Amino acid sequence: MVHCQMSTRSMASKTPVGFVGLGNMGSPMAKNLLKNGYPVIATDVFPESCKELQDIGAQVVDTPGEVAEKADRILTMLPSSPNVIEVYTGPNGILKKVKKGTLLIDSSTIDPAVSREMAAAAEKMGAVFMDAPVSGGVGAASLAKLTFMVGGVEEEYNAAQELLTCMGANVVYCGPVGTGQAAKICNNMLLAIGMIGTAETMNLGIRLGLDPKLLAKILNMSSGRCWSSDTYNPAPGVMEGVPSANNYQGGFGTTLMAKDLGLAQNTATNTKTPIPLGSLAHQIFRVMCSRGYANKDFSSVFQFLREEEGQ
Amino acid sequence: MVHCQMSTRSMASKTPVGFVGLGNMGSPMAKNLLKNGYPVIATDVFPESCKELQDIGAQVVDTPGEVAEKADRILTMLPSSPNVIEVYTGPNGILKKVKKGTLLIDSSTIDPAVSREMAAAAEKMGAVFMDAPVSGGVGAASLAKLTFMVGGVEEEYNAAQELLTCMGANVVYCGPVGTGQAAKICNNMLLAIGMIGTAETMNLGIRLGLDPKLLAKILNMSSGRCWSSDTYNPAPGVMEGVPSANNYQGGFGTTLMAKDLGLAQNTATNTKTPIPLGSLAHQIFRVMCSRGYANKDFSSVFQFLREEEGQ
Amino acid sequence: MVHCQMSTRSMASKTPVGFVGLGNMGSPMAKNLLKNGYPVIATDVFPESCKELQDIGAQVVDTPGEVAEKADRILTMLPSSPNVIEVYTGPNGILKKVKKGTLLIDSSTIDPAVSREMAAAAEKMGAVFMDAPVSGGVGAASLAKLTFMVGGVEEEYNAAQELLTCMGANVVYCGPVGTGQAAKICNNMLLAIGMIGTAETMNLGIRLGLDPKLLAKILNMSSGRCWSSDTYNPAPGVMEGVPSANNYQGGFGTTLMAKDLGLAQNTATNTKTPIPLGSLAHQIFRVMCSRGYANKDFSSVFQFLREEEGQ
Amino acid sequence: MVHCQMSTRSMASKTPVGFVGLGNMGSPMAKNLLKNGYPVIATDVFPESCKELQDIGAQVVDTPGEVAEKADRILTMLPSSPNVIEVYTGPNGILKKVKKGTLLIDSSTIDPAVSREMAAAAEKMGAVFMDAPVSGGVGAASLAKLTFMVGGVEEEYNAAQELLTCMGANVVYCGPVGTGQAAKICNNMLLAIGMIGTAETMNLGIRLGLDPKLLAKILNMSSGRCWSSDTYNPAPGVMEGVPSANNYQGGFGTTLMAKDLGLAQNTATNTKTPIPLGSLAHQIFRVMCSRGYANKDFSSVFQFLREEEGQ
Structure with missing residues (x-):
C-alpha cells in the first residue's frame, strides 16, 4: 500500500504514459497521472471524450496503435471484454505497434481468461501485460482513492505500482495474470x-x-x-x-x-x-x-x- | 447494555428465580444466576441434567408447574416450539400454577407466533411473558457473554434486564413480544x-x-x-x-x-x-x-x- | 374413477347433504349435488353467497353447527387453514353439534397437518373426517369435471366417493387422512x-x-x-x-x-x-x-x- | 420428418461423406452412413477409434484437413467447443483444405456463438456450415433413431436432411445457424x-x-x-x-x-x-x-x- 510520493521520484522517470479509454472512470484516472507530472498520450473511440484531458495538457492521438508507438507504459480502462480485445489485438490495436519491453496495464473488469489471452499475445510481441481492475467508483477515481488488484509477473509489479499509486490508495499484488480480475x-x-x-x-x-x-x-x-x-x-x-x-x-x-x-x-x-x-x-x-x-x-x-x- | 453490578443491588431483591431447561445452554446460564446470588429453583425433563446444578445449590423440583408455585421470575431455555408449548401450557405446565404478576422469560429460539400465543395465554393468568432468545454459543453462556434480544411490554423490560445481565454481555430491547425472536x-x-x-x-x-x-x-x-x-x-x-x-x-x-x-x-x-x-x-x-x-x-x-x- | 350413475342409486339414499362454503368453487359443487337429487343444507359466512343456491332448492341455515344438526354427510370448501379450523372447531362449528357417524369431507386446500388435527377432533366426537382437495378450476367445478384426491380411512371411501362422483370426473384414493392434501x-x-x-x-x-x-x-x-x-x-x-x-x-x-x-x-x-x-x-x-x-x-x-x- | 428411403435415391448421389469424431456417438452414426451405401472417409484424434469403422469399409485418414480434400460433405461429432474450433480452424483443420461448395454439418453440442463463428469462417472459404446437434443417446445412435435439430441457411437444408435421415428418425429445421444448438x-x-x-x-x-x-x-x-x-x-x-x-x-x-x-x-x-x-x-x-x-x-x-x- 505505497502512496505516490512525488519527492522521492526523479523527473527523469516521468516518460510519457499512454492511456486508452477516457470514460467516467478513465478520465479522472488519466488526470491524476497528469497531476503527478506524467506526460499522458491518450485516445478514446469517442474523440469528444478526449477534449477535457487535452485542455489540461494531454496529447491526443487517433488510435491505440499510435499510443503504443509513443509510450512504453500504457493503461487501458474499457467497458468489457470485446473492447479490450479490439484495443489490444484489433487492426489499429496496441499490439500492432507495441515496442519491446512495453508495460501494458489493463484496469477494465473482464473475464480473467481474456486477460490471460491478452498477456500471451503481448508476450509474443515482447511486451508485458498485467490486469489491474479497480474497486471504488467515480468519486474514488477523482480522489485517487481507488483500490487496484494486480495480476501479472511479479518482477514487473514495482513498475506498475509506481503508476497505480498515483491513482489509488491501495495497490494489492494478487498473483499471476488474471488474478487481479479474479x-x-x-x-x-x-x-x-x-x-x-x-x-x-x-x-x-x-x-x-x-x-x-x-x-x-x-x-x-x-x-x-x-x-x-x-x-x-x-x-x-x-x-x-x-x-x-x-x-x-x-x-x-x-x-x-x-x-x-x-x-x-x-x-x-x-x-x-x-x-x-x-x-x-x-x-x-x-x-x-x-x-x-x-x-x-x-x-x-x-x-x-x-x-x-x-x- | 447494562452489565450486572453486584455492588449496587441489594440482597433483598434476590428472591428465587425459576429455571426450566438445563441443557447445554440452560445449565451454564442457570449457574450464572447462582453465581450472582440468586436462589435458583430448577427442573428439566431429564432429571439427570439437574444434578450438577443441585450440587452447587439449586433447588430441584419435578415439574414446571412446581417451579411456578415457588418463583415469580422464571426463565425457560428449550429446544423448539413444541417444548415451549408443553412447558407453558401442558398439564404440568407453568401456566397451570403461575402466580399473578409473575415474569416469564423464554430464551428458546422459536417461531415468534408461538411467543405471541404464550404471551396471550400468560396474560389470561395475570402473568407477563417476554421472549429473549440469545446469540452466542455454549462458551458465551459459560462466560456470561451472551447477547439477549428481548421482546415484550416495555414496562417490564427493566425487571427482565436485571436477570439477563447476569448471563449476558448485551441485552437489547427489540419491541413487542415476538420481536426478540424476529x-x-x-x-x-x-x-x-x-x-x-x-x-x-x-x-x-x-x-x-x-x-x-x-x-x-x-x-x-x-x-x-x-x-x-x-x-x-x-x-x-x-x-x-x-x-x-x-x-x-x-x-x-x-x-x-x-x-x-x-x-x-x-x-x-x-x-x-x-x-x-x-x-x-x-x-x-x-x-x-x-x-x-x-x-x-x-x-x-x-x-x-x-x-x-x-x- | 367411478362416475355418478343416477339410475343405479335409489332415492332412499338421498338423505340431505350439508355444504359449508359457497364461494367460486363451492357454489357450483353444491349445485351439482342438487342436480343429482341430493337435498342440500348450506351455509356461508357471507349470507348473500347462499341466495342463488336457495333459489334452486337448497335449505340455508345460519351456522356450520346447524348444518351438522340436520345432515350426516357434510362437505366443506374453504379458502385456507384458519377458516377450516373455525368452521370445524369454532364456537358455532360443525363439531359442536355433529352427530355420531357423520361423514365430514373437506375439499379445501390446506396444510395436511391441519387435516390430521381435524380428523382427530372429529374422531373424538364419533365422526369421520376425510380430506378431498380438488384439482381443476371454476369451469371444471361447473361441469362436474373436478379431480378429487381423497385421504382418510379406507372403509369410508365408498361413501365419500358416492358424493364426490357427482362433482368430479376423477376420484382418487390416496391413503390415510392428509394424503389427499399431500x-x-x-x-x-x-x-x-x-x-x-x-x-x-x-x-x-x-x-x-x-x-x-x-x-x-x-x-x-x-x-x-x-x-x-x-x-x-x-x-x-x-x-x-x-x-x-x-x-x-x-x-x-x-x-x-x-x-x-x-x-x-x-x-x-x-x-x-x-x-x-x-x-x-x-x-x-x-x-x-x-x-x-x-x-x-x-x-x-x-x-x-x-x-x-x-x- | 423424412425417413431415409434407399429406393428413391440414386446411387449416383452416393459420393463420399467425411466424418470427424468417432466416439461413442460418432462411431454408430458413421456406421449408419455406411449401411445406407455412402462411402465414408473418417478420422479421429485417437487412431484406435477408427479401427472398427475401417474394418467395415471406411477409408481412414490422418487429419480433418485430409478429410476435407477428399469429401465435399462432412459431418463432425465432437465433445465440446474447443474441439470443434480445433477441427475446423486448427493447423490441420477442415477449413485449411476445404473445397468450395462443401457442406459441413456439426452435430456436437456447443455454444451457438461458436457455431456462428465456424459458419462465418466456412463462408470465407466458400463452404457452408450447419449446426445439427442431436437428442437421443448411444442406443438411439445405433438404431438411427436420433433427433437432429438443424440450424443453417434454408437452401442447404435438403442436402443436410438427406444425410441426417440415415442416422435419425426426426430431422427438424430450426432456423439460421446456431438455432439447432439453441x-x-x-x-x-x-x-x-x-x-x-x-x-x-x-x-x-x-x-x-x-x-x-x-x-x-x-x-x-x-x-x-x-x-x-x-x-x-x-x-x-x-x-x-x-x-x-x-x-x-x-x-x-x-x-x-x-x-x-x-x-x-x-x-x-x-x-x-x-x-x-x-x-x-x-x-x-x-x-x-x-x-x-x-x-x-x-x-x-x-x-x-x-x-x-x-x-
Missing part, C-alpha cells in the same frame, strides 16, 4: 450476495415488527454484520449519505453489478465451481434490469423485494 | 447467507488461482467484507481458532442452522415476504444435513461445495 | 416448477432466435415436454384458448399458486425435506405478487421474466 | 428443471405418506405431468427399464447434463436472459458432480436429495 470478481460476488441478503433480512424484520434502525444495529453487533448492513444499508431511513437515502440514485448501477455477476458465473462455469447463491444473485439482478431497476443503485433490491402498497 | 431469526438468516456466500467466494477464488489468505485479506478491506469472511472464515488455513481450522468440529451445528432457517422460512411464508437467498440457504443446509454434515459446524458448507479430490 | 400440494409444486421452467426456456429460445411455436413443438416431441409446454404454454402466440392468449386473464391466479407453494414449503420444512427448486418457485411467485402480478394467471411468469421493451 | 440447449434446460422438480416432488410426497407409484399416477393424470414423471421417473420402484430401476447406471450422466446447463447459462448470460430455475438446476448438478454423482444418470438427483438412513 479478486475483483470474487469481491463483487460476495458483495452482491451480502446486499441481497441484507435487503431480504431488513424487509423480513420490518414485516415482523422491528424498527429498521434497531435491526441494523443488532445485525451490526452480531454475526449478521456485513458491509451492506453497516456501511451501505439498503433500507431507507437507516443511514445517511448512501443511495437508499436518495431513492437509490447514484452509487453502483444494477446493470454493472449484473455484468460483474455474469463474469463470476462464466468463471465458475468454466472452472466447474458451484456458486448457488452467486448464481441466484446474478439472476435477481438480471430480472431487476428488465423490471426498471437497470440504472438504480444495486441496493434498490430492497425496494424490488418489498411488498407494494395496496397489495 | 431479531434472532433475521440475524441468523443473514449469517447463513453470508457464510454460504463466503464459502462460494473463497472456493471460486482458490479455483481461479488466488491464495486463500490473500483473498480473505482483500475481501476484508473491501465491500465483500462480512462476519463470515473476517471473523469465522470457512476456508481452512485462513484463520486460527475457528471451526475451519479444526475440521469443522465444535461451533454451530448445521442442523441448528437449518432449524433457524426453517423458522425464518415460516415467518417469511406467513408474512408473504420474499426471501430468495434465505430460502436457498435453508435448502442448502437441509441438503447438507442429509449428506453427512448434520453435526459439523455450519461453515463446513465450504467443504460441501468444494470439488472432491480425483474428480 | 397429493394436491405435490402436484401443484411440480406444476409451478414446470411452468417457470417453461417460461424461462421459451424466453431463452426466443432470445436465441427460435420461433416460439417451433420451439414448443420441439420441446413437446422431446424430453423437455411437460403440461406447461404442451397444454398451457405461457408464451403468447403459441396456443389458443389459454391465459397467455388472453393477456394472462382468468386461469389460476399467481396469489393462489403462491399460497399452495407456501403449503408445500411448510410441509417440506416440517418434514426436513429439501426442495430447492420448489422453494425458489415459491419465492418467484411471491415476488410477482408484490410486483403487480397477483391477480394474473400464474403463467404470466413468462411476462415477468421477459426483458422490457426499450431496455 | 433448440438443444433449451430442451435440455427444461428437462433438467423437470427432473429435479420431479425428484423433489416424489421425495416430498413419500415423506408425506404417499405411495410413490400412486403419486406418479396422480401427477401423470394432472398438471404436474412431465417427461421426467411419466417416462423416466427418478424414484426407484415406480417404473421399469429406466436408470432409477438400475441404481442410476447408464442413461445420461450428470456431468453431461452439467455441461449442457453450462452452455444454457452462457447463452443466457450473453443474451441477458434471466433463468433462475435453470441456473439453480445447473448449480445442483454441479454440486452433485463433486459429491460422487458425476457418472450416474442425472435422475440420481432423487437419491442426492433424499434423507440418508439414520439421520
Whole structure:
C-alpha cells in the first residue's frame, strides 16, 4: 500500500504514459497521472471524450496503435471484454505497434481468461501485460482513492505500482495474470450476495415488527454484520449519505453489478465451481434490469423485494 | 447494555428465580444466576441434567408447574416450539400454577407466533411473558457473554434486564413480544447467507488461482467484507481458532442452522415476504444435513461445495 | 374413477347433504349435488353467497353447527387453514353439534397437518373426517369435471366417493387422512416448477432466435415436454384458448399458486425435506405478487421474466 | 420428418461423406452412413477409434484437413467447443483444405456463438456450415433413431436432411445457424428443471405418506405431468427399464447434463436472459458432480436429495 510520493521520484522517470479509454472512470484516472507530472498520450473511440484531458495538457492521438508507438507504459480502462480485445489485438490495436519491453496495464473488469489471452499475445510481441481492475467508483477515481488488484509477473509489479499509486490508495499484488480480475470478481460476488441478503433480512424484520434502525444495529453487533448492513444499508431511513437515502440514485448501477455477476458465473462455469447463491444473485439482478431497476443503485433490491402498497 | 453490578443491588431483591431447561445452554446460564446470588429453583425433563446444578445449590423440583408455585421470575431455555408449548401450557405446565404478576422469560429460539400465543395465554393468568432468545454459543453462556434480544411490554423490560445481565454481555430491547425472536431469526438468516456466500467466494477464488489468505485479506478491506469472511472464515488455513481450522468440529451445528432457517422460512411464508437467498440457504443446509454434515459446524458448507479430490 | 350413475342409486339414499362454503368453487359443487337429487343444507359466512343456491332448492341455515344438526354427510370448501379450523372447531362449528357417524369431507386446500388435527377432533366426537382437495378450476367445478384426491380411512371411501362422483370426473384414493392434501400440494409444486421452467426456456429460445411455436413443438416431441409446454404454454402466440392468449386473464391466479407453494414449503420444512427448486418457485411467485402480478394467471411468469421493451 | 428411403435415391448421389469424431456417438452414426451405401472417409484424434469403422469399409485418414480434400460433405461429432474450433480452424483443420461448395454439418453440442463463428469462417472459404446437434443417446445412435435439430441457411437444408435421415428418425429445421444448438440447449434446460422438480416432488410426497407409484399416477393424470414423471421417473420402484430401476447406471450422466446447463447459462448470460430455475438446476448438478454423482444418470438427483438412513 505505497502512496505516490512525488519527492522521492526523479523527473527523469516521468516518460510519457499512454492511456486508452477516457470514460467516467478513465478520465479522472488519466488526470491524476497528469497531476503527478506524467506526460499522458491518450485516445478514446469517442474523440469528444478526449477534449477535457487535452485542455489540461494531454496529447491526443487517433488510435491505440499510435499510443503504443509513443509510450512504453500504457493503461487501458474499457467497458468489457470485446473492447479490450479490439484495443489490444484489433487492426489499429496496441499490439500492432507495441515496442519491446512495453508495460501494458489493463484496469477494465473482464473475464480473467481474456486477460490471460491478452498477456500471451503481448508476450509474443515482447511486451508485458498485467490486469489491474479497480474497486471504488467515480468519486474514488477523482480522489485517487481507488483500490487496484494486480495480476501479472511479479518482477514487473514495482513498475506498475509506481503508476497505480498515483491513482489509488491501495495497490494489492494478487498473483499471476488474471488474478487481479479474479479478486475483483470474487469481491463483487460476495458483495452482491451480502446486499441481497441484507435487503431480504431488513424487509423480513420490518414485516415482523422491528424498527429498521434497531435491526441494523443488532445485525451490526452480531454475526449478521456485513458491509451492506453497516456501511451501505439498503433500507431507507437507516443511514445517511448512501443511495437508499436518495431513492437509490447514484452509487453502483444494477446493470454493472449484473455484468460483474455474469463474469463470476462464466468463471465458475468454466472452472466447474458451484456458486448457488452467486448464481441466484446474478439472476435477481438480471430480472431487476428488465423490471426498471437497470440504472438504480444495486441496493434498490430492497425496494424490488418489498411488498407494494395496496397489495 | 447494562452489565450486572453486584455492588449496587441489594440482597433483598434476590428472591428465587425459576429455571426450566438445563441443557447445554440452560445449565451454564442457570449457574450464572447462582453465581450472582440468586436462589435458583430448577427442573428439566431429564432429571439427570439437574444434578450438577443441585450440587452447587439449586433447588430441584419435578415439574414446571412446581417451579411456578415457588418463583415469580422464571426463565425457560428449550429446544423448539413444541417444548415451549408443553412447558407453558401442558398439564404440568407453568401456566397451570403461575402466580399473578409473575415474569416469564423464554430464551428458546422459536417461531415468534408461538411467543405471541404464550404471551396471550400468560396474560389470561395475570402473568407477563417476554421472549429473549440469545446469540452466542455454549462458551458465551459459560462466560456470561451472551447477547439477549428481548421482546415484550416495555414496562417490564427493566425487571427482565436485571436477570439477563447476569448471563449476558448485551441485552437489547427489540419491541413487542415476538420481536426478540424476529431479531434472532433475521440475524441468523443473514449469517447463513453470508457464510454460504463466503464459502462460494473463497472456493471460486482458490479455483481461479488466488491464495486463500490473500483473498480473505482483500475481501476484508473491501465491500465483500462480512462476519463470515473476517471473523469465522470457512476456508481452512485462513484463520486460527475457528471451526475451519479444526475440521469443522465444535461451533454451530448445521442442523441448528437449518432449524433457524426453517423458522425464518415460516415467518417469511406467513408474512408473504420474499426471501430468495434465505430460502436457498435453508435448502442448502437441509441438503447438507442429509449428506453427512448434520453435526459439523455450519461453515463446513465450504467443504460441501468444494470439488472432491480425483474428480 | 367411478362416475355418478343416477339410475343405479335409489332415492332412499338421498338423505340431505350439508355444504359449508359457497364461494367460486363451492357454489357450483353444491349445485351439482342438487342436480343429482341430493337435498342440500348450506351455509356461508357471507349470507348473500347462499341466495342463488336457495333459489334452486337448497335449505340455508345460519351456522356450520346447524348444518351438522340436520345432515350426516357434510362437505366443506374453504379458502385456507384458519377458516377450516373455525368452521370445524369454532364456537358455532360443525363439531359442536355433529352427530355420531357423520361423514365430514373437506375439499379445501390446506396444510395436511391441519387435516390430521381435524380428523382427530372429529374422531373424538364419533365422526369421520376425510380430506378431498380438488384439482381443476371454476369451469371444471361447473361441469362436474373436478379431480378429487381423497385421504382418510379406507372403509369410508365408498361413501365419500358416492358424493364426490357427482362433482368430479376423477376420484382418487390416496391413503390415510392428509394424503389427499399431500397429493394436491405435490402436484401443484411440480406444476409451478414446470411452468417457470417453461417460461424461462421459451424466453431463452426466443432470445436465441427460435420461433416460439417451433420451439414448443420441439420441446413437446422431446424430453423437455411437460403440461406447461404442451397444454398451457405461457408464451403468447403459441396456443389458443389459454391465459397467455388472453393477456394472462382468468386461469389460476399467481396469489393462489403462491399460497399452495407456501403449503408445500411448510410441509417440506416440517418434514426436513429439501426442495430447492420448489422453494425458489415459491419465492418467484411471491415476488410477482408484490410486483403487480397477483391477480394474473400464474403463467404470466413468462411476462415477468421477459426483458422490457426499450431496455 | 423424412425417413431415409434407399429406393428413391440414386446411387449416383452416393459420393463420399467425411466424418470427424468417432466416439461413442460418432462411431454408430458413421456406421449408419455406411449401411445406407455412402462411402465414408473418417478420422479421429485417437487412431484406435477408427479401427472398427475401417474394418467395415471406411477409408481412414490422418487429419480433418485430409478429410476435407477428399469429401465435399462432412459431418463432425465432437465433445465440446474447443474441439470443434480445433477441427475446423486448427493447423490441420477442415477449413485449411476445404473445397468450395462443401457442406459441413456439426452435430456436437456447443455454444451457438461458436457455431456462428465456424459458419462465418466456412463462408470465407466458400463452404457452408450447419449446426445439427442431436437428442437421443448411444442406443438411439445405433438404431438411427436420433433427433437432429438443424440450424443453417434454408437452401442447404435438403442436402443436410438427406444425410441426417440415415442416422435419425426426426430431422427438424430450426432456423439460421446456431438455432439447432439453441433448440438443444433449451430442451435440455427444461428437462433438467423437470427432473429435479420431479425428484423433489416424489421425495416430498413419500415423506408425506404417499405411495410413490400412486403419486406418479396422480401427477401423470394432472398438471404436474412431465417427461421426467411419466417416462423416466427418478424414484426407484415406480417404473421399469429406466436408470432409477438400475441404481442410476447408464442413461445420461450428470456431468453431461452439467455441461449442457453450462452452455444454457452462457447463452443466457450473453443474451441477458434471466433463468433462475435453470441456473439453480445447473448449480445442483454441479454440486452433485463433486459429491460422487458425476457418472450416474442425472435422475440420481432423487437419491442426492433424499434423507440418508439414520439421520
